[in-house]
Amino acid sequence: MAKIGLEIHGYIDTEEKLFCSCKAIHGAKLTKPNINICPICTGQPGAKPMNPNKKAIDKSLQIALLLGCTPNKNLSWQRKHYSWPDLPKGYQNTLSGPHATPIGEKGKFFGINITECHLEEDPAAWNPKTGEIDYNRSGIPLIEIVTEPEFKNSEQVENWLRELIITLGYIKALNSTAGIKADVNVSIKKSNYKRIEIKNVNSIVNIRNAIDSEVNRQENLKEFPKDQETRMYDPSKNLTKKMRSKEQAQDYRFISDPDLKKISIKPQRINSLKKTIPETPSEKLSKLVKKHKIPKTYAKILTKNIDIVELFEKTLKEINPKIAIRWISEELFSVLNYNKKKLNEIDINPEHFIELIKLIEKNILSEPKAREILRSWKEKSTSPKTNMKKKSRIDDKDEIEKAVDKVIKNNPQAVQDYKSGKHETINFLIGKIMEATNKRADYNLTKEILEEKLKN
Numbered sequence: 001m002a003k004i005g006l007e008i009h010g011y012i013d014t015e016e017k018l019f020c021s022c023k024a025i026h027g028a029k030l031t032k033p034n035i036n037i038c039p040i041c042t043g044q045p046g047a048k049p050m051n052p053n054k055k056a057i058d059k060s061l062q063i064a065l066l067l068g069c070t071p072n073k074n075l076s077w078q079r080k081h082y083s084w085p086d087l088p089k090g091y092q093n094t095l096s097g098p099h100a101t102p103i104g105e106k107g108k109f110f111g112i113n114i115t116e117c118h119l120e121e122d123p124a125a126w127n128p129k130t131g132e133i134d135y136n137r138s139g140i141p142l143i144e145i146v147t148e149p150e151f152k153n154s155e156q157v158e159n160w161l162r163e164l165i166i167t168l169g170y171i172k173a174l175n176s177t178a179g180i181k182a183d184v185n186v187s188i189k190k191s192n193y194k195r196i197e198i199k200n201v202n203s204i205v206n207i208r209n210a211i212d213s214e215v216n217r218q219e220n221l222k223e224f225p226k227d228q229e230t231r232m233y234d235p236s237k238n239l240t241k242k243m244r245s246k247e248q249a250q251d252y253r254f255i256s257d258p259d260l261k262k263i264s265i266k267p268q269r270i271n272s273l274k275k276t277i278p279e280t281p282s283e284k285l286s287k288l289v290k291k292h293k294i295p296k297t298y299a300k301i302l303t304k305n306i307d308i309v310e311l312f313e314k315t316l317k318e319i320n321p322k323i324a325i326r327w328i329s330e331e332l333f334s335v336l337n338y339n340k341k342k343l344n345e346i347d348i349n350p351e352h353f354i355e356l357i358k359l360i361e362k363n364i365l366s367e368p369k370a371r372e373i374l375r376s377w378k379e380k381s382t383s384p385k386t387n388m389k390k391k392s393r394i395d396d397k398d399e400i401e402k403a404v405d406k407v408i409k410n411n412p413q414a415v416q417d418y419k420s421g422k423h424e425t426i427n428f429l430i431g432k433i434m435e436a437t438n439k440r441a442d443y444n445l446t447k448e449i450l451e452e453k454l455k456n
Contacts, residue, residue, distance in 0.1 A: 002215050003193055004157060005149030006207075007183040009142055010168070011122070011175040012056045017041055017139035018121045019049035019093065019260075024140045026178040033134035041139035043088030048259050052077075056141035057103075057263065059173040060119045061273050063143055064104025066171060066280070067114050071270050072101045077260040081253040085133055086126035094120035096144065097254035103143075110163050113148040120144060143174070149185060149195075154211035157184075161204050166281050170306040176342075182207055186214045190224075197230045198240055206235050214240045284309050292316060298325050307343040308332075314350040319357050327357055335375050352381040359384055363395070368439035395442045397449070400433075403441060404449050407432045418454055426450065 017024050020040035030036075039047035064071050078100045079091040095102055096118040107114035124138035145164075151157045161180075168174050181202040187193040198214060201207045210233035217240060218224075231240040279287070281303045288299040288309075302309045308328065315324045332353075336343060356373060359365040365373075365384065373384050394400060407429055408415055418425040426447070433446050 001189045002152060002211075003149040003185075003187050004151035004153075004211060005185040006145075006147045006151070006157065006161075007185070008145040008147075008161070008164070008180055009182065010145075010173075010180045011178040012059050012119070012141040012143055013172060013175040014053055014055045014059070014141055016053055018053050018056055018119075018141040019051075019139055021050070022139065024175075025136065026140075026175055030136055033132070033136060035136065037135045037138070042135050043090075043138075049093070052260070052263070053141060056119060058269075058273060059171070060103045060117065060141075060143050061265070061270065062171050062277065063145070063168060063173050064107065064117045065270075065274055065277055066167060067104070067107040067109045067117065067145065069104030069107030069114055069117055071104045071265060073265045073267075073270075075101055075103065075263040075265065077257040077262075078254045079257050080120075084123070084126065085131075086123040086138075088124065088135070088138070092121060092123060093257060093260065094118065096120060097252070099254055099256065109167075110160055112150050112160060115146040115148055117143060117145050149187070154208040154215075157211060158204055158208045161207065163281070165204075166304055170278050170281065171276070172306075172344075179203065184210055184214075186211060186218070188215060188218045190219060190221075194224055195228050196240075197228070198233050199230055199243065201233050206233060209233075209235065209238055210240060213238050278306060281309075288312075292321060294321060294325065298329055301329055305343065311343065311348070311350055311353065315354055315357070318354050320361075323357055323361065327353075327360075331371060331374060335377070338375070339378055341378075346377060347380040348377060349381050352377075352383055356384045363442075366394075366440055366442060368434050368443065372439055394437055394440045395445060397445065400437070400441050400446055400449055403433050403436045404446070404453060407436060408450075408453060415454065426454070 011024075011026060014024050016022065017036075020038050022038050022041055023036045025036055040049055061071055075095055076099070078094050078097040080094050080097060081091045083090060094100070096116075100118070102116035102118040105114075105116040107117070120142050122137050122140045122142045125134040125136070127133075151160070161182075165174075165180065169176065174180075179202065181200050184198040184201055184207060185195050186198065187195050196214060196218065198210050201210045213233070214231070230243045232243050233240050284303045285296075285299050288294040288302065289296050294302070302312050302325075312324060312328050315328065332343075336346075339346075356365070356370055360367060360370050370384070376382075411429060411432060414425050414428050418429070429450060430443070430446060433441055433450070434443075
């Protein structure tokens with residue numbers, strides 16, 4: 001049997017770093033190394049930290065509250081010392097350590113006890129092969145969520161982490177483009193649960209694989225190491241490798257930071273933040289299934305993103321659930337995927353979305369035309385009722401017949417293919433009719449007229 005604990009690191013979603021006004025930008029948005037830096041985040045002699053980023057502290061408190069932790073009211077910054085090239089000051093500012101009080105502690109999430117949540121600054125990015133150091137991420141606020149060693153296997157860890165990421169997405173506390181990383185603590189009964197730590201595993205897939213690899217390694221050891229170990233995971237070989245003996249708290253020489261004031265969290269601040277905590281995904285899921293009778297398969301899809309589920313809930317007030325499900329889980333998702341965007345990156349007014357579906361229900365808009373309108377909302381939605389004369393559905397038989405006759409005349413090969421038994425060709429011809437009518441022709445009537453004429 002295994003005991004597994006996690007120390008999960010996620011980047012707090014803020015515009016600025018923790019102790020300076022440099023931009024906190026991650027990944028693909030960065031064009032060059034060392035462009036969002038200043039004397040503070042590069043640890044220049046004499047540079048002093050600014051007051052800590054209020055937004056980072058508030059979002060850390062929100063995370064603690066969402067995970068059922070008790071927030072602490074008096075926080076003291078510590079200096080955690082270690083000598084690595086990615087740490088220009090020689091220490092990391094953190095709210096962890098033997099003399100610190102974490103942001104929150106003693107919580108519980110999906111059956112696993114949370115030891116604590118604490119805030120700290122991220123080091124720089126060091127490339128040990130080239131010796132190069134990029135300080136763009138140095139000083140970016142980082143939340144660490146520490147669990148008790150209560151996981152039994154890698155599958156349980158994976159499922160728990162996926163629920164955690166979805167849930168934290170509801171308060172938009174973490175930078176979704178930066179991902180998470182974790183230190184994974186693994187021990188098995190055979191070793192009398194001697195803790196082995198695997199450092200900086202950087203994806204859920206790698207976390208699961210690292211656990212399986214380490215459990216397998218420990219089970220096949222003939223003799224266990226006398227001391228705790230720190231290891232790294234090599235995904236290319238699916239193996240963990242020893243880095244060093246496990247550090248103890250005294251190795252980091254924690255001391256209070258004289259350059260940073262203690263933080264006092266007022267009860268009013270905590271109460272105000274509590275009011276911002278939305279229903280959790282599991283609560284939303286239960287409500288959709290039990291109250292609104294939404295099939296669980298669709299409810300799970302809709303509740304993965306708070307912007308999606310909130311749009312769905314607003315739509316439900318005026319639209320039949322079956323139609324709302326299709327136009328959000330199929331049509332809207334298709335548009336978002338095509339444009340490689342998330343819903344919060346597009347300013348969609350729920351009233352415009354409801355208008356669109358109502359126009360379909362009333363047979364004023366054809367579905368192809370409605371899809372075209374939806375796809376046009378790349379940045380911002382507009383009322384679909386604008387210029388309705390150019391958008392409204394064509395259901396006049398004579399007008400559709402004219403379009404059908406023209407398409408039949410201009411596409412003799414497709415007509416011949418259909419008549420020779422290739423009936424799927426009708427979709428090509430209907431597409432041409434829709435193109436000719438600006439996607440306004442009634443689909444069912446168009447198909448009926450076309451099929452009748454192709455018999456001749």
